[in-house]
Structures are given as structure tokens and as C-alpha cells.
Amino acid sequence: xxxxxxxxxxxxxxxxxxxxxxxxxxxxxxxxxxxxxxxxxxxxxxxxxxxxxxxxxxxxxxxxxxxxxxxxxxxxxxxxxxxxxxxxxxxxxxxxxxxxxxxxxxxxxxxxxxxxxxxxxxxxxxxxxxxxxxxxxxxxxxxxxxxxxxxxxxxxxxxxxxxxxxxxxxxxxxxxxxxxxxxxxxxxxxxxxxxxxxxxxxxxxxxxxxxxxxxxxxxxxxxxxxxxxxxxxxxxxxxxxxxxxxxxxxxxxxxxxxxxxxxxxxxxxxxxxxxxxxxxxxxxxxxxxxxxxxxxxxxxxxxxxxxxxxxxxxxxxxxxxxxxxxxxxxxxxxxxxxxxxxxxxxxxxxxxxxxxxxxxxxxxxxxxxxxxxxxxxxxxxxxxxxxxxxxxxxxxxxxxxxxxxxxxxxxxxxxxxxxxxxxxxxxxxxxxxxxxxxxxxxxxxxxxxxxxxxxxxxxxxxxxxxxxxxxxxxxxxxxxxxxxxxxxxxxxxxxxxxxxxxxxxxxxxxxxxxxxxxxxxxxxxxxxxxxxxxxxxxxxxxxxxxxxxxxxxxxxxxxxxxxxxxxxxxxxxxxxxxxxxxxxxxxxxxxxxxxxxxxxxxxxxxxxxxxxxxxxxxxxxxxxxxxxxxxxxxxxxxxxxxxxxxxxxxxxxxxxxxxxxxxxxxxxxxxxxxxxxxxxxxxxxxxxxxxxxxxxxxxxxxxxxxxxxxxxxxxxxxxxxxxxxxxxxxxxxxxxxxxxxxxxxxxxxxxxxxxxxxxxx
Amino acid sequence: xxxxxxxxxxxxxxxxxxxxxxxxxxxxxxxxxxxxxxxxxxxxxxxxxxxxxxxxxxxxxxxxxxxxxxxxxxxxxxxxxxxxxxxxxxxxxxxxxxxxxxxxxxxxxxxxxxxxxxxxxxxxxxxxxxxxxxxxxxxxxxxxxxx
Numbered sequence: 001x002x003x004x005x006x007x008x009x010x011x012x013x014x015x016x017x018x019x020x021x022x023x024x025x026x027x028x029x030x031x032x033x034x035x036x037x038x039x040x041x042x043x044x045x046x047x048x049x050x051x052x053x054x055x056x057x058x059x060x061x062x063x064x065x066x067x068x069x070x071x072x073x074x075x076x077x078x079x080x081x082x083x084x085x086x087x088x089x090x091x092x093x094x095x096x097x098x099x100x101x102x103x104x105x106x107x108x109x110x111x112x113x114x115x116x117x118x119x120x121x122x123x124x125x126x127x128x129x130x131x132x133x134x135x136x137x138x139x140x141x142x143x144x145x146x147x148x149x150x151x152x153x154x155x156x157x158x159x160x161x162x163x164x165x166x167x168x169x170x171x172x173x174x175x176x177x178x179x180x181x182x183x184x185x186x187x188x189x190x191x192x193x194x195x196x197x198x199x200x201x202x203x204x205x206x207x208x209x210x211x212x213x214x215x216x217x218x219x220x221x222x223x224x225x226x227x228x229x230x231x232x233x234x235x236x237x238x239x240x241x242x243x244x245x246x247x248x249x250x251x252x253x254x255x256x257x258x259x260x261x262x263x264x265x266x267x268x269x270x271x272x273x274x275x276x277x278x279x280x281x282x283x284x285x286x287x288x289x290x291x292x293x294x295x296x297x298x299x300x301x302x303x304x305x306x307x308x309x310x311x312x313x314x315x316x317x318x319x320x321x322x323x324x325x326x327x328x329x330x331x332x333x334x335x336x337x338x339x340x341x342x343x344x345x346x347x348x349x350x351x352x353x354x355x356x357x358x359x360x361x362x363x364x365x366x367x368x369x370x371x372x373x374x375x376x377x378x379x380x381x382x383x384x385x386x387x388x389x390x391x392x393x394x395x396x397x398x399x400x401x402x403x404x405x406x407x408x409x410x411x412x413x414x415x416x417x418x419x420x421x422x423x424x425x426x427x428x429x430x431x432x433x434x435x436x437x438x439x440x441x442x443x444x445x446x447x448x449x450x451x452x453x454x455x456x457x458x459x460x461x462x463x464x465x466x467x468x469x470x471x472x473x474x475x476x477x478x479x480x481x482x483x484x485x486x487x488x489x490x491x492x493x494x495x496x497x498x499x500x501x502x503x504x505x506x507x508x509x510x511x512x513x514x515x516x517x518x519x520x521x522x523x524x525x526x527x528x529x530x531x532x533x534x535x536x537x538x539x540x541x542x543x544x545x546x547x548x549x550x551x552x553x554x555x556x557x558x559x560x561x562x563x564x565x566x567x568x569x570x571x572x573x574x575x576x577x578x579x580x581x582x583x584x585x586x587x588x589x590x591x592x593x594x595x596x597x598x599x600x601x602x603x604x605x606x607x608x609x610x611x612x613x614x615x616x617x618x619x620x621x622x623x624x625x626x627x628x629x630x631x632x633x634x635x636x637x638x639x640x641x642x643x644x645x646x647x648x649x650x651x652x653x654x655x656x657x658x659x660x661x662x663x664x665x666x667x668x669x670x671x672x673x674x675x676x677x678x679x680x681x682x683x684x685x686x687x688x689x690x691x692x693x694x695x696x697x698x699x700x701x702x703x704x705x706x707x708x709x710x711x712x713x714x715x716x717x718x719x720x721x722x723x724x725x726x727x728x729x730x731x732x733x734x735x736x737x738x739x740x741x742x743x744x745x746x747x748x749x750x751x752x753x754x755x756x757x758x759x760x761x
Numbered sequence: 762x763x764x765x766x767x768x769x770x771x772x773x774x775x776x777x778x779x780x781x782x783x784x785x786x787x788x789x790x791x792x793x794x795x796x797x798x799x800x801x802x803x804x805x806x807x808x809x810x811x812x813x814x815x816x817x818x819x820x821x822x823x824x825x826x827x828x829x830x831x832x833x834x835x836x837x838x839x840x841x842x843x844x845x846x847x848x849x850x851x852x853x854x855x856x857x858x859x860x861x862x863x864x865x866x867x868x869x870x871x872x873x874x875x876x877x878x879x880x881x882x883x884x885x886x887x888x889x890x891x892x893x894x895x896x897x898x899x900x901x902x903x904x905x906x907x908x
Contacts, residue, residue: 011898011900011901014837019840021824022816022818022824023776023815024775025840029778187873188839188875189777189842189874240876272784653881654835657880658877660878685784691869691872692866693866693869
């Protein structure tokens with residue numbers, strides 16, 4: 001298609017925006033079923049306690065209460081996203097391990113009554129000693145969360161590639177630094193919610209805010225002990241997810257159990273404080289990083305020791321920590337690396353993915369230390385990065401194979417478009433800093449045995465319009481639009497002819513859903529293959545109608561041409577009509593994409609190429625620091641990303657803007673303030689995210705490297721956009737005032753403290 | 762609360778409820794010409810007042826210029842904050858038809874968005890104030906380079 005592309009590369013608004021602009025779009029809480037009840041959850045007020053007795057009698061007597069459930073009303077099946085020791089129950093029966101943990105639930109005729117009823121449930125607890133800091137929790141004698149888990153270590157692993165001792169010997173200098181990353185929350189504007197409803201024969205329909213319906217179906221099947229085909233998972237419009245809504249919360253099974261007991265549909269929606277204390281955080285980590293480097297700036301060895309705060313239960317802790325380690329080992333050409341990680345239980349809420357799967361944590365450490373080293377070697381931070389940047393054709397020590405790779409171009413373009421050399425020499429309290437990113441550009445084979453596939457099916461109607469079904473979820477990022485563009489392009493029909501339906505397990509194809517910046521690449525490839533198959537069927541009939549060979553035909557904008565001739569000979573609609581109505585040959589197709597160039601990592605060593613492509617980028621942050629107050633003002637962010645091919649720059653820019661905003665929050669504002677297991681800031685009033693006045697200008701640029709496996713050369717963008725922002729800001733602050741903060745978020749008090757210490761020296 | 766009256770009793774679910782404490786702005790509506798957070802107002806307080814929600818923004822089957830601009834400028838991602846954003850923007854532009862970028866940003870300071878970084882929202886509002894043709898957003902040069 002190349003230069004003929006008619007809808008690829010265009011600035012096309014999201015095809016569902018009209019519903020969202022008019023208020024017509026139905027989100028979860030806009031769903032209402034006849035007879036529907038409202039659920040509320042009773043949560044633990046203790047960080048660690050034994051449950052001695054639960055008395056629901058008074059609550060049951062409250063008029064309007066229709067069902068109350070405790071663990072005894074559930075299957076007590078323990079669940080976990082990864083195939084590692086599951087230890088979370090829908091409702092806990094003998095012990096609670098964090099403040100906010102689910103203990104009982106009520107369904108009533110309205111929310112107020114349900115809330116009042118939870119307050120009438122009496123629970124007797126025996127408080128137990130608790131531990132909150134993962135490094136404390138690892139010590140001998142620390143309170144234990146699980147009897148079978150000594151020192152609270154949920155997972156411990158090492159990964160070693162190359163010869164680390166040789167790497168240290170070759171180094172001229174060795175740097176050691178310790179970085180800490182805080183727990184932060186997704187803050188989706190729409191809170192998590194669900195509506196569960198059973199029909200007469202026991203089939204469950206559940207509407208949820210998930211970004212991964214099949215994941216939800218599988219998890220519910222296990223917990224509810226129901227076969228999957230009896231469970232239908234549907235999405236309403238999803239009000240933001242960012243990777244944080246791909247795994248069920250206890251709320252979905254709770255709503256189902258309540259609905260079973262009350263024999264009515266039940267809606268459960270988190271209140272905002274519950275979003276802060278009882279959804280899952282981006283994992284807090286402590287990363288000790290040691291890097292050996294030669295005088296010329298080339299890295300010889302890198303070692304990391306990572307301690308992850310797993311929180312009270314297993315979910316994705318080991319998987320995400322492994323990805324933190326592999327970012328540390330794969331960003332830049334690192335011949336010798338060793339990472340060792342401990343994933344540790346504490347009496348805090350537990351974690352999950354949040355835009356970057358361990359990438360933000362890894363990059364904050366690595367990219368901060370790159371500047372520390374550049375400073376010591378008297379090198380330009382840009383130069384040290386270019387010196388070590390991954391290149392096309394590289395295979396890293398971990399086995400990652402770089403196909404398309406515009407890493408160096410990203411760095412150079414970012415520096416060029418913000419007058420890097422000039423601004424590096426500026427005086428005063430202004431600073432400029434750069435940071436890079438490596439991330440998957442299309443999901444991953446999974447660290448714990450998961451696959452990476454998507455399916456798309458489509459049918460053409462007799463008027464040349466197309467109905468497309470995709471198994472991946474539109475969650476606001478625009479994936480339905482990208483799928484529609486790809487189908488329209490491949491079939492040579494106008495975009496307006498394509499309708500995309502996603503998010504219904506009874507209807508849409510099996511796919512792995514939305515995560516890992518994968519839908520454009522994996523779902524997009526499936527869409528392209530399905531459209532190509534439909535086009536083949538179309539051309540077969542057209543060739544008979546025209547008495548030419550199929551290879552002579554081309555389709556463009558709804559019309560069919562003989563190649564190299566300017567005038568159309570048929571419309572796609574004429575051929576569709578002929579094929580479907582006159583010949584009884586429907587034009588339907590389906591395709592599954594499973595990347596051919598990946599394999600799961602080796603079970604023992606972790607070696608392997610498990611991502612089908614890698615996405616690169618560089619952010620430059622310019623800041624001004626008020627040394628009187630410690631306040632940092634971000635003046636500008638320049639964001640350059642290697643996206644393979646820009647299928648839709650309007651949507652790509654939107655991803656960058658949102659990722660940068662989240663990254664600024666991670667750098668400067670966001671942290672769940674935990675004290676003795678309690679969250680001190682469970683509201684937008686006390687947990688600040690970036691608002692409009694704080695948003696700086698952003699210069700965005702895309703490097704098109706045309707990935708050999710990407711649909712039309714494209715690769716993913718969602719997560720890479722947020723990863724380099726925080727370290728770029730940290731580096732800009734260090735440049736501005738000469739102090740290095742290694743502990744996120746970089747708040748005014750930390751800056752003032754560091755300035756004071758600098759003065760003392 | 763007014764937000765519950767609007768959403769549940771009147772069935773106008775275009776107005777969203779994101780926090781219930783007046784912090785996120787998703788429930789913003791226009792009450793007698795001013796943008797207010799409907800989760801902070803008792804329903805009984807508004808007896809006799811004129812209320813405009815997102816459902817009333819378009820007229821005669823035609824989108825309001827703000828709605829048109831939000832779509833064309835890519836100001837909508839998940840869209841949960843969009844109705845509140847547009848109501849804040851409308852009340853603001855009614856009072857301040859020729860704003861600067863800084864004034865637009867301040868006008869949106871009570872409306873949170875986690876998807877867009879606000880930038881395209883601000884662009885869309887400025888375009889409406891400047892009466893730009895919303896389709897001009899689609900012909901902007903794309904910042905791409907061949908790698």
C-alpha cells in the first residue's frame with residue numbers, strides 16, 4: 001500500500017467519540033437492570049488481625065437488606081493472576097492482612113441502606129503484629145503474613161547473563177546507588193464497578209470495567225466453579241484502565257455471590273476512597289543499582305538488587321519484578337548483568353500493573369544513574385546514552401532481538417528539537433534532563449507461561465460495509481479506531497464503512513485483551529490478516545466477473561481497479577452483492593495473530609526473545625526550581641518515540657500527552673501515604689494528580705522505523721509514553737540545582753533537605 | 762445530592778460521578794449560568810433554577826461547537842471526564858469569550874483527567890473561542906520522521 005495509504009497515517013478522531021461527547025455513552029454506573037440491588041463491602045479496619053466472629057444478625061434485620069455474604073457463602077477458592085501461590089480470597093474467613101481487605105458484603109435496595117447495613121455487621125478481631133516495610137519484613141523475627149512463607153519472601157530469583165566478574169574487572173569506575181519508587185494508584189476517572197445478573201438457567205452475565213474480558217471470565221469460572229460458557233463478561237464504556245483493570249478485583253465475584261443469594265441483579269461500584277485503599281497499586285520498589293563503566297562511557301557490567309513490596313497477597317509481584325529486572329538488563333548494550341530480586345509480603349494493599357509493568361521503576365533507577373555516571377566522567381548525558389544505545393540487529397545478553405530500533409534517532413531528535421547543547425550550559429535554577437525508554441512494542445510471551453495472541457473476525461455486508469469483531473478492549477486509548485483503520489486500509493474501503501465491536505465474551509473472538517502496549521501490534525496484525533482474507537474472497541469473485549486474474553486487481557476507497565489503470569471497473573459493493581446474494585459465498589473471515597518471532601523465556605535461565613518488537617523513546621524535561629520553596633515547575637517536555645509507523649498521529653499524540661502527565665505525577669506528586677497500614681491520603685484532595693494548570697507544553701515527535709512484523713510497520717505506544725518522564729525530570733532537577741534525589745516523588749521538602757545538606761558539605 | 766437526582770431520578774446519565782466529594786469535576790453541570798459540581802449540591806437547593814447538563818448542549822440535532830472541537834482535536838480518550846470538562850468550558854467561555862491559554866487552564870483546574878494530559882482539551886477550547894474550523898485539527902502536519 002505504501003504511498004497509496006488512504007486512512008493510514010491520518011489524524012482520525014476516535015470513532016466512538018460522538019457517544020462520549022454527547023453523554024450518550026453508557027459507563028458501568030449508568031447501567032440499570034430491573035430489580036437491581038446495590039452492593040457494599042465491609043472492609044477490614046486492621047492491617048493484620050484474626051477474624052474471631054462475624055455477626056450479621058442486626059444488619060439482616062435492616063429493612064431493605066436483601067442479602068449478606070461472608071466467606072461461608074463463597075467457595076473460599078483462593079485466586080491469583082499469575083500461576084504462583086494464590087492466597088487472596090473473595091471474602092477472607094480467618095485473617096485479614098491489610099486495611100481495606102474484604103470481609104463481608106451486603107446487597108440492598110439502595111446504596112444508603114447497603115452502606116448502613118455494613119456498619120451493622122459486627123466483626124470481632126484479634127489484632128496481630130504487622131509489618132509494612134519490605135526490608136523490615138525480610139528480617140528474622142518480623143511478623144509473618146503466611147506460616148508457609150519464611151521471612152515473608154513470596155518470590156526470590158536471580159538472572160545472570162555474561163560474566164559479571166569480568167565486567168567489573170573491565171570497568172574503570174563502578175557506581176552504586178539506591179533508588180526508591182513509591183506506591184501509586186491508577187486514578188481512573190471511572191471507579192471500578194460491576195453488575196452481576198443470573199438468568200433462570202443459571203447463566204451469569206457480568207458487566208465490568210475490565211480491560212480484559214476473557215481474563216475475567218477465566219478467573220470467575222475458577223472462583224465461582226462455573227464452566228466458562230455459562231459466564232458472559234461484557235464491558236460498558238471503560239473510563240480509563242492503564243493496565244490496572246486487567247485482573248479481577250474481589251468485587252466481581254462478590255457481586256456474583258450476592259446476586260446468587262438475593263436472586264436479583266447486583267451492582268457494586270467502588271467509592272473513591274475505596275479506589276485509593278483497596279484497588280491495586282503500582283508496586284513500590286527499592287532498587288540498588290551497581291554499574292561498571294569504562295572511561296569512554298561504555299558500560300561493562302550492571303547489577304541490580306530489587307526489593308518489591310508485594311503487599312498482602314500475590315498477584316503480579318514476581319512477574320512485574322522480573323520485568324523491572326529485564327529492563328535494567330536490556331536498556332543499553334550491557335554485556336554482563338546480574339539481577340537479584342525479592343518480592344516481599346507486607347501488611348499493605350497489594351499491587352498490580354500500571355502503565356509500564358515494572359518499567360517506570362527500572363527506568364527511574366537506570367536513567368538517574370546514567371546521569372550520575374555522565375557527571376562523574378564529565379560526559380554529556382546525551383553522549384553517554386548514544387554510546388550505549390541498543391541498535392537494530394542487536395541481540396542483547398538476555399536474548400532480546402532488536403528488529404526495528406530507532407533508539408539513537410529518538411535521543412538525537414529530542415536533543416535537537418530543544419536546543420540541548422545550549423540549554424545544558426545555562427545558569428540559574430533552570431535545568432534540562434534526558435531519559436530513555438525501552439519497552440515491548442507488542443505484548444510479551446509472558447514471564448510465567450502466558451501467551452500473546454489476538455483474534456479478529458469480520459463480515460462484509462452486501463453494501464460493502466464491514467462489521468468487525470475484536471477480542472481486545474477499547475478502554476479509551478483508541479484501539480477500536482486503529483483496528484477500523486487497518487481493516488479499511490487493507491480492504492480498500494472508506495473508514496466510515498467499518499464498525500468495530502469489542503468486549504463481549506459471548507460474541508467477540510478469544511484474545512488476550514488490552515495490556516503490554518500490544519493491541520496495535522497483535523490485534524492490528526490479526527485485523528490486517530482477516531481483512532486480507534476477505535479481500536482475497538472479494539477479488540476471487542471480481543476476477544470471475546471481469547475475467548481477469550485476481551493479481552490484476554486493486555481496491556481503493558470502495559472501488560475496484562485493474563492495476564495501473566486509473567478508472568474503477570466495479571465497486572466493492574457490486575462484488576459483495578454478487579458474491580453474497582447471487583453466488584451464496586459470504587465474505588467472512590477470521591484471523592489469529594501469534595507472533596512468529598517470539599518464544600517463552602527459558603524456564604531456568606530466563607533467556608529468550610519473548611516480545612515481538614521493542615519500542616524506544618526519549619524524553620527531555622526542562623524545569624525551573626524555586627530554591628526558596630523547593631517547588632519544581634516543569635517548563636516543557638519533549639517526547640520522541642519510535643512507533644514503527646504512525647498509523648494515527650492524533651491518537652498517538654494523545655497517548656504521549658497522557659503518559660507524560662502521569663509521568664509528571666510520578667516524578668513530583670504521587671504517593672500513597674501509608675502509616676502503620678493506613679492510607680492517609682485516600683482522596684483527590686490529598687492524593688494529587690496533575691491538573692490542567694500544571695501541565696507544561698509538550699513537543700512530540702515520532703520516529704518511523706517501519707517494523708518488519710508490525711501492521712503497516714507499526715508498534716505499540718501506550719506504556720512507553722509514561723516511562724521516561726520521571727527520570728528526565730529527576731535529571732533536569734539535578735542539572736538545575738546540583739542535587740540528586742533518588743526517592744520518588746521529588747517533593748519540595750526533599751529538595752530543600754538536599755539543598756541544605758549540599759550547603760553543609 | 763443533585764448528581765443523584767440528575768442521574769437516577771431524571772435518568773440523565775451523561776453527567777458522571779467520579780468521587781462524590783467535589784474533587785474530580787466529572788459531575789460538573791451548569792446551574793443558572795455557573796459551572797458547579799453537582800455532587801456537592803443538595804437537590805432541594807436548586808428548586809426553580811435552570812440546569813444545563815451535557816444532554817442539553819447540542820441543539821436542533823447539531824453538536825455544540827465544544828462537542829465538535831473535543832471530537833476533532835482528540836480531546837476525548839476514555840471520555841469519562843468529558844461531559845464535566847465541556848460544561849466547565851461552556852460556562853467559562855460564556856463569561857470569558859476571548860481567553861488566553863492560561864485562563865483556560867485555570868478554568869479547568871477543578872476538572873481532573875487521567876488520559877489526555879489536558880493538552881488537547883485546552884486546544885479544543887481555544888479553537889472554539891477563536892472560532893476555528895474544527896476540521897483544521899485534522900490537517901495539521903504530523904510530527905513524524907523516517908527512522
